[in-house]
Amino acid sequence: MDCIGIIGYGHMGSMLVDGFLSSGVLGIDEVVVTSRSRESRDACAAAWPGIGIAGTNSELARRCRTIILAVRPQEVMEVLREIVPVMDGDEHIVSLAAGISLAELEGLFPGQVTRVIPTITSTVGQGTTLVCHGRQTGMQDASRVEGLFSSIGNVMLVGEEELPxxxxxxxxxxxxxxxxxxxxxxxxxxxxxxxxxxxxxxxxxxxxxxxxxxxxxxxxxxxxxxxxxxxxxxxxxxxxxxxxxxxxxxxxxxxxxxxxxxxxxx
Ligand SMILES: NC(=O)c1ccc[n+]([C@@H]2O[C@H](COP(=O)([O-])OP(=O)(O)OC[C@H]3O[C@@H](n4cnc5c(N)ncnc54)[C@H](OP(=O)(O)O)[C@@H]3O)[C@@H](O)[C@H]2O)c1
Structure with missing residues (x-):
């Protein structure tokens, strides 16, 4: 199944899980979550009974085609290095990290890559999520990600130079x-x-x-x-x-x- 995977169940990861599931844009069997600590994985499983929980980042990458990296900027490249060896190459990597460029992401994963800058106000279904697709990202995967984030607020497509x-x-x-x-x-x-x-x-x-x-x-x-x-x-x-x-x-x-x-x- 084409699941959405979320790596990192912190402020943003948990907000996205809550938003995607509460809005109904995704069903409980369409989301897989993992996080570094057992506590965070257990918290997610307790908040959303029936949700997919992966024990490791690699397990999540094997199960999902769209993979949202909701870890801090300094952890993004390490997580990407960890999961790339188990990926097929047709996945879609979505990074939430400020300051990590498309070129840096594509340097490790030369496939479909998108940068998304979320906002805390999506917690109440308001505000604007910024979306910036990489050159390899196809229309179907691009619109799938835009649709996901549209369920929790507005979406604005921006060029990478406009992102800061x-x-x-x-x-x-x-x-x-x-x-x-x-x-x-x-x-x-x-x-x-x-x-x-x-x-x-x-x-x-x-x-x-x-x-x-x-x-x-x-x-x-x-x-x-x-x-x-x-x-x-x-x-x-x-x-x-x-x-x-x-x-x-x-x-x-x-x-x-x-x-x-x-x-x-x-
Ligand atoms: N906060 C905002 O308003 C905001 C706005 C725009 C963009 N962003 C971006 O969103 C991203 C996440 O920010 P955040 O505020 O959600 O950070 P956060 O609350 O610190 O959450 C990061 C999560 O990543 C998990 N993690 C760390 N290393 C990991 C690893 N190696 N493997 C798996 N999980 C790992 C941590 O897991 P454990 O808890 O399990 O240890 C933590 O829950 C950042 O890149 C940030 O730049 C945030």
Whole structure:
């Protein structure tokens, strides 16, 4: 049977198993999972009774044609080296690792290879998974992988040269925006009688509502600012301060992330 294999049952591996099975895009008999530790394999078997569990990476590679590598970037090449000898060559390797290029993957496995950058927000069926196929990947296998990830959110096809910047927005983005929500809530709580919990609840709800508004209306963010920040009003006073300082802060943050991106897994 053409099973989907997932190597690594950590944050991303478990999110994918939950997402693929809960959405119904895969049946329980279509997924095989393995992980380095017995604890992780047992946790998967307990969470999803009846799921295929492989005792080793090689066993999984023998059982599956589509193999998702959900291990950390520094472990990807080691795992690939381990499974390549038992593979037929017509498999499809899907790597989630930031910083490991298609050329590096194809250097070890000169067959069908795809890079996928997931996002933690797929846990709630939202956000965008980035997909970048290698030259050898055929249309059928490409669309199978795109279909899988479409079941847990949006999918965007990107060129490899676009991946670093797109990763910052789709995959690092939830971490960046969560930090901003926290700072906004903390600042208002510090300056008022509002408790931190209530400030955080308001800031989170307003962020979700603002994203929903922009998505539904198609309005440009700058136009929304103009609607809310009327001349001489309260919002304008805040936006003015942000506009003075934020471009520099964001330039620094993006530069730091791009620098780190280049070093991941090396
Ligand atoms: N977290 C994110 O938001 C995010 C976003 C985009 C991309 N990614 C990428 O997704 C990948 C996984 O990240 P993660 O956050 O899920 O990491 P993680 O939570 O550390 O999970 C990695 C898993 O890999 C398993 N593992 C390590 N070495 C192994 C080996 N030799 N054979 C089999 N299993 C092995 C570990 O198993 P045990 O637990 O059994 O020891 C662990 O559960 C990374 O490449 C990362 O760059 C993550």
């Amino acid at each position: 910047a797109a990763t910052i927005l789709s995959s690092c983005g939830p971490g960046l925006l969560a930090a901003i929500i926290e700072e906004l809530a903390d600042a208002t709580a510090r300056a008022s009688g509002l408790t931190t919990d209530r400030a955080l609840s308001l800031a989170t709800e307003t962020t979700a509502a603002t994203a929903a508004y922009l998505r539904k209306t198609g309005e440009a963010p700058g136009d929304l600012v103009g609607r809310v920040a009327t001349g001489g009003g309260v919002t304008e006073a805040g936006v003015k301060r942000l506009r003075e300082r934020l471009p520099g802060v964001f330039d620094e943050a993006v530069a730091a992330m791009l620098e780190r991106y280049g070093a991941v897994g090396k």
